[in-house]
Amino acid sequence: MRPVLAPSLSLPLAAALLACNLTACASRDEAAGRPDLTPYYDQEISWEPCSRDQDKTIRNETRHAPGTPECARLTVPYTYADPAKGELRLALMRYRTKDQDHRLGSLVLSFGGPGESGLVRLGARGPDGFSKAGGRYDLVTFDPRGTGASSPVRCGPRGAALRAARGADEDSGARGGLADRIEDRAKGLEECSRRSGPVLPHVGTVNTARDLDVLRAALGEDKLHYLGYSHGTRLGAAYAHSFPEKVGRMVMDGVDDPSPDARRTTLARAAAYHKALRHAVEICTRRGDEDCILGSDTDRAMENVTAAFDRLDEQPLPWVNGRTLDRETAVTRTMGLLRSRGGLPEAPNLLASIVYHLPPGESAHMAEEEAARAEGRTGDGHDGSGAARAAVNCADSAGRYTAGQVANAYDDFADASPVFGPVLASDMALCTGWPQAGDDGSHAVAAPRAPKILLHTSEFDPATPVQWLRRMARAVGPSAVTMTDTGGGHSVYGSPDAECVNDRIDSFLLDGTLPADRTRCT
Template sequence: MARMRTVAALAAALTATVLAAPPQADGSAGHSPYGQTVDWAGCPGVHGPRSMECGTLTVPRDYADPKAGDLDVAVSRIPATGPGPRLGSLVVNFGGPGIPGITELGERTAAGELSRLNRRYDLIGFDPRGVGRSSPVDCGDLSGVTATDLAGQARQVAQACRKHSGALLPWVGTPNAARDLDVVRSALGDDRLAYLGFSYGGRLGSVYAHEFPQHIGRMVLDGVPDPTLDDTETALAQAAAFQHALDDFAADCVARGCPVPGRTAAQVVAGMKTAAHSLGEGGLATVTGQLDRAGYLQGVQNALYSKDDWPYLREALSALRDGDGEPMMQLAYPGQLGQLAQPARLPALDSTWSTPDNYEMAKLAIDCRDTPERHTPAGVHALDPRFTAASAVFGTSIEATLLACTGWPPGDGASRRVAAPTAPQALLVSTTADPATPYPGAAHMAAALGNGSRVLTYRGEGHGAYFAHDPCVTGAVEAYLIDGAMPGGRAVC
């Protein structure tokens, strides 16, 4: 699942045009991207099943002007294994935005997490434009990010991204990614798109349904973003949801013997807040960098995405009590070995097939292209009481994300237009204690789609339900995708 970053974590880690009109669904425009086939070959540098194949499609940079240049979209296929007749292709998007779908699909399939679906479907991964192997956003060496204020840091990051990827940035974003997805569908030879989208993948799937309702097949959206909220409302809802998740963790921690002093959940939460403030700006030296307050909060927040990570958070809190901040650093910057804490050490991005990870910068570029909102420090500061009320622990850091697009040209709100009344109904899966895409979002998405889509409620913790391995949820999702059996009206797991 996607990890939400604060501007502070990004900076420490670390000429918009009107979005093109959608293409003709039959690809009748000149230089049409339709009619391609994928030249499947190996997937060097990707961990996955031995049967996994990869290839590349070509799409217009600007669908309204196909002669203006092309972009690459990398795709992968894991052929259906059987038993049972093949149902076609199932495209999977794991969210972000910015998560490279080819890498994620390979790893999860190799781990057996999608094995039942893979029996009947060819599983299809793809890196959306700007991500991984698909004409990636490159912001270069961020050692020049030296500003001490959040808006200044964000502005310097924006300048670096324009310098290295200025010709690409106006054309990333969800609506164009949805148009690319229809090219992928066509190249696979499918009349209708079967789709499984997690988190941001729900936004991409809903925009696809809006743009191409006639090409929708069986669609499942898990961990559904709320299309009715603006950036401020989204951040406030997340702050409250992450606080709720922290309260639940603290209660579980007390029951198991918590390394943070306190006999009640409220006392443990207060102790964790005190620990964050005690780190201050200087932080605690670790092998991979300084664990400061921002890193501590990021580590705690990341661990709340899945209940499976709660034991690791307890271990990190125990280590921190003994003066060892390294486990918390690993939670804060997973897979990066703390490198994101030192901008001067962030390497220039490599867009070769074997080293495609540009998650942070791709996420930033797509998020900023998907919103017209730009906030000032004074405007954000005026929201302090609302964010503090939403979360005493995370309010300030989540509020800071509203400054992430400082210095970026305004995007537009096209990704919030999801009405698809003529599309087949989709299955929307929502977790009652989801901290990143709070539970009400699925009902709001169903209403916005306007096509009778059903909501499956999972009474549980964490971001997304399918990978929580609850048999009720996995059974319902797989029954729909494989057999077309939609759960009944108020379905609850």
């Protein structure tokens, strides 16, 4: 398989890069007028305590991280086709394993999003938040280009891209005026190019996969050992497609859809959230009337929940700490609990508060806060990654939907989920008005020459539907080994209540032992 290269590079160059070591080829590349990438691959990383880093953003991202994480920078070109166009420096973070005598190497973590700060997410979990992996590997993560402390994409103080990514309008659950609201947000995106500087044309999964290989070399690793969550699974697949001979032990948890079709993926996600919602309600109703405030009839409870969310369109509820609960906020909070393996059991308590106009119980409130911390989100339910999320998704897709097309699809979203669909519908318009063109190159993930790769998704995962696991496995090819479990939550490896999943992923990462294909944890 050939590396994924910038469009201006030819297939013969791709073959040449694959046929020889980059350093050995440097002189002939230079003589042939091709870019010399040796300086990037020969970097030595200089680690220091994150608290001493000169970059205020890095100190801010890691201020709550437990233990003594180390931070550093890695230099990469804006474009690998022409490094002379400029460089950027990626922010790195590491927890060294305490058992250096039995160290297996570095395990690179990507938390997806896209647009997630790896530094924030690793700091939120800490070195012990990945089952047994931190006992044998140095845990390493990074802020991908365009994200966090790595030349972040910026779209202005009003957060236009964030609203485009989340559909956060006062009447976000209503159909009326949807096209007008999308067009207004699209106009606000016009300033993204001006505010983001030279990085904007060069974000995206293709270039980030190239960055991963530079990071591998700078860490002194012959193979990339990798754990990708959510969109990080597609990044891992793109890497395996481009550098199959450099794949080490690779795990994908909460597997993304390889398709670039935003309408299809967003509809599937709305349906998956509804499936997860019903699963959470059913966990409660199975306990009966005496132990479940939602009652013992799942269908009736779901009708009550749906009606309660609909009422929030017109009558937001007074909420804790003097706040108001509108539909968008209620959806965001419920989604957060459904994504969290630990927060899932508390979702019925939050739903009961919305149905019966009661303040949420302390346990539900604590579960919400824990879910937010685990995802690196701020108190308003957002994670600050809206602009980066839009930038990466729009770089990775050539498709652009008009505001009218999104409005016409509204009924399909409401059918997929009367609770979540009206809010998630505007995700289809994520790239409407985005100032840069995109392409579908990052969705090429076939990796038949790579070693075995372990893919896992929970059956009630709301963010990456379980059918995406099968789609990704088919796209990757015979290298893919799949595993599911009967629980809920999104990207659950490392969760204390995902013992079966943890054990099997640990066995692969630590010993190289794979489960049988299509293993199902119960």
